[in-house]
Amino acid sequence: MANTPQSKKRARQNTKRFDVNRARRSRIRTFLRKVEEAIASGDKAAAQAALRAAQPELMRGVTKGVFHKNTAARKMSRLSSRVKALG
Template identity: 85%
Template sequence: MKFEQTNPKETDYMANTPQAKKRARQNEARFQVNKARRSRIRTFLRKAEEAIASGEKDAATAALRALQPELMRGVSKGVFHKNTAARKMSRLSSRVKAIA
């Protein structure tokens, strides 16, 4: 008989106590919510980047205005750090201003 060796660090953590089981469920639920929120913010970022690349100032300004509340919502929900959001907004707004 051949036994398959498994590394204990590679196996999934299995909670033992009821509290640990509940935390595992909560962590998974929060992960899914945060993943969706992060994806949504990245979509808005991509749209802003594309609008800036197109060179249309009106479209870029509109995309930036749509992005700003989404980014700040991500900060308040803990998906992004405050300084990260500020840095992204600052760099994008300076690029929008640079469009002739």
């Protein structure tokens, strides 16, 4: 357990930050799931629209420190190649 005032404050900050990051990660996963569902349905136009909506969310996750930039780039690359292969 945290003993010093500094470590108590740090523990409070960590729990707040964890909640914010968890919400942000969940939001990004929702956008990615919409792209996956559009790909599964075979609708190329819907998949492209979902991908365009997901891309800024994913990159915002990178700037906020939720995802590593290479992870986001890999996810976008794989999704875009799958969308491109549709139709």
